Amino acid sequence: MLIGEFYTDKNNDQHQYLIGLKFSGGILQKRDTIYYGPTFKKDKKNNYSPFFGIEFGNKICNNRYLVTFGGFVVDMKEKKMLKEADGNLIRSTSDTLIFFTENLFRGTYYTFLELKTGNLTKKEIKDYKRDYSDTIQSPNGKYAIEIDYSKLPYRIFLRNDSGKELIVPDAGTGTPLVMEASTFPRVPVAWIDSTKIIYCKFDNNYNVKFLSGEVVLVDVYKRTKQIIGKLDNLKEARRNARFLFNDVNELLLRYSESYFYINTDSVFIKEITRYKLNHSFSFDLAVDKDWKQKIFFQGEQIGYYHFLDSYTTSGFIALGMRDKGTYTGADKVGIWNENTKAWLIIPEPHLIDIIGWIDE
DSSP, X not given: OEEEEEEEOTTSOEEEEEEEEEEETXXXXXXXXXXXXXXXXXXXXXXEEEOOOOSXXXXXXXXXXXXXXXXXXXXXXXXXXXXXSOSEEEEEOSSEEEEEXXXXXXXXXXXXXXXXXXXXXXXXXXXXXXXXXXXXXXXXSSOEEEEEOSSSSXXXXXXXXXXXXXXXXXXXXXXXXXXXXXXXXOOOEEESSSSXXXXXXXXXXXXXXSEEEEEEEEETXXXXXXXXXXXXXXXXXXXXXXEEEOTTOOEXXXXXXXXXXXXXXXXXXXXXXXXXXXXXXXXXXXXXTXXXXXXXXXXXXXXXXXXXXXXXXXXXXXXXXXXXXXXXXXXXXXXXXXXXXXXXXXXOTTEXXXXXXXXX
């Protein structure tokens, strides 16, 4: 189990630590500092720039390399830095990590990190023009969908190398939001494979007590449309609805605090009360007055806690916990495993983030 911590020294400089919690037979055997470094580094002119940051967006590649959101890379086996923060990871293979950088001063380029040698090479991108339109690219990269919010009803276009084509002339009016919502109504839309998109059409009639929507599947290659199901008795939301895939790759729609399971093969929608995680873990979506939720393994309840995030591996689950029902960061790590069938609660007042599991 990997976690990130921060500490502030006597000079008020912050340092971040990558910590490994090693288990054997379900028992915590060792707490190991894998890497540590300053959050910011200072140059000769006393200018500060980001150095080592693991606040969010961390990725584990090849069960060995930690890549932070800013592009910092740590070889966790050798406990050394391979690359300083620069760019965002866009692709990883067994032997190469590829990063993309767009910077006003340094330029626009790709960086290739060879994992076996540690060699870094850069490829400049000339005449790069950022696409500021609201687009979502297909998994194979051949298409993109663009949503036109300039007038009602909203429209969805299909884009490729030859231009763009209108494929949904009426995508509704976006998620119905409460008046105090600090966002703009958006159409929930997602690619479910390289030829099909799914979107939810809402027609906001605020003169009725309850609102409704319909989930529509579009084959952009065959230009066919199919209504998967309808959502009824909806109330105005505080945030935009969105599609997502859970850990077991089931397609879900989140609307307000509700989740709907969408089956495009059998063509049905149903609201769910339990969220599935990998490795046979799950948790109830319902929360009590203290924001506690029930956690399950193979359908049997194993815990009842307030937690902010969850990470699973075979026979283990780790939760970022808090005692009080708030949305502030976790201050404890709770770990349950199939061997001991018990929870280990570790106070972590300096916790930045739970990163995930690796196998040794």
